[in-house]
Amino acid sequence: MLYKDKTLASHDAASPDRAAGATHSYFPAETPALLSRLKSRLNDYFLLTKPTIILLVLFTGATALFIEGSFVREPLKFSLVLLGLYLTGGAASALNQYFERELDAQMPRTQTRRPLPQGKISPAHALTFSLVIGIAGVALFGFVFNWLTAMLSLTTILFYSLIYTLLLKPNTPQGVVIGGAAGAIAPVGAWAAATGTMELAPWLLFLIIFIWTPPHFWALALIYKDDYEKTGLPMMPVVKGETSTLNQIIGYTVLLFVASLSLLFTGTGGVLYLSASLALGGWFIKKAFEAKAQRTVEAYRSLFGFSIVYLFTLFIALIIDSFLKPLTAMIAHIG
Structure with missing residues (x-):
């Protein structure tokens, strides 16, 4: 072993690159910049789902699952329900931002926090993203759990993004009251996923x-x-x-x-x-x-x-x- 170590040391010392203190990388020099841009882009799409609101959706849905109890010992199913809630809730939130992008550009609070008014994501890409994750979430509920939950989640997406965003919010101060049904439905959806009933x-x-x-x-x-x-x-x-x-x-x-x-x-x-x-x-x-x-x-x-x-x-x-x-x-x- 001593001989081997000395040989390696001698080889390293004799190497011109080693002697010059040069370092080699298996990745191109621009990789860190590419990874940084990818991270930034993923974060922009993540913000489209309104993560603070989605946290409430996931938490209230999880509460229903804990109370119902049948998925507590089945972590995979428990997690898949939460994934479905994230995808469908995120789709509704992203569609809301798509439709309200011009309004968001007028308010400092949303103008500086949301990717669409900042031009970080194009409206077409935001709409595509919304539809893809929405369809994925509804399909997950339908094929893995039951179609009652799938229809409930689809109804919630349509209600929040179309009825609340386009009809209620711009026309009545009671829009928040009526539209609150979309954010409150998560426990019902989670329970339906676990039991097939409401x-x-x-x-x-x-x-x-x-x-x-x-x-x-x-x-x-x-x-x-x-x-x-x-x-x-x-x-x-x-x-x-x-x-x-x-x-x-x-x-x-x-x-x-x-x-x-x-x-x-x-x-x-x-x-x-x-x-x-x-x-x-x-x-x-x-x-x-x-x-x-x-x-x-x-x-x-x-x-x-x-x-x-x-x-x-x-x-x-x-x-x-x-x-x-x-x-x-x-x-x-x-x-």
């Missing part, structure tokens, strides 16, 4: 998300009220003013407090969920009243931020309860 529990999850959407989105609309005024979109703060919008937000948070308790009557939620729904619901109402009293961008941002914390924490409590229920039943049986 039972009461996922529809109650739908109800919670549906009622949560107006105060969540209107808090954001209050923050960017000036931007929406420039586009001419009839957002609630623009059409009805801040006072009316804040009053409606308070009303929806109270309604949400009541709706969140409905799961307890189906046996879906446990003690942890009950505690979370009472504490979070009460605090959400408090934040809504504070926003009305203060009427500042900071208060609206605080309300918007808490709305996200509210939904994720509430559903996490529901997931934990779904794991605790069998353990509690086992302990009760032993006792």
Whole structure:
């Protein structure tokens, strides 16, 4: 071994390239730049799917799967349901950006964050991408799970991208309320994929998300009220003013407090969920009243931020309860 090492060392030292400190690469010199451009392009298409909204879709869909339980021990099927939700939800979001590309170019918030108004992706490519992933998602649900879920996902894509984007949003301040159905349907779709049926529990999850959407989105609309005024979109703060919008937000948070308790009557939620729904619901109402009293961008941002914390924490409590229920039943049986 010593001889071999010395021979190699001698060979390296004798090599002109080694002596000159030259290095060789199996890849062309332009490879890092190509990889950087590829990464940037993939990120642009990823942004077309509205990843922050899709995160909510995936999380609420996963919550339904945890509650239903049959796919918890089948990680492949669990993951495929989430993939289907990502593809179909991403298609709806990408089509929304395709149709709203001119509006997005008028608002600083979207102009600097979305790839179409920045010219990073052409409208034709965005439309093609939307259709491809949408068809892939619907086909995945249909061929791997059942056609009930496939039709539900197709209906959601069409409702969000056509009915909400082209008809409701440009014409009525209640567009957010009605259009919220598209974002709230994920638990129903996930449950249908697992069971082939649509039972009461996922529809109650739908109800919670549906009622949560107006105060969540209107808090954001209050923050960017000036931007929406420039586009001419009839957002609630623009059409009805801040006072009316804040009053409606308070009303929806109270309604949400009541709706969140409905799961307890189906046996879906446990003690942890009950505690979370009472504490979070009460605090959400408090934040809504504070926003009305203060009427500042900071208060609206605080309300918007808490709305996200509210939904994720509430559903996490529901997931934990779904794991605790069998353990509690086992302990009760032993006792």
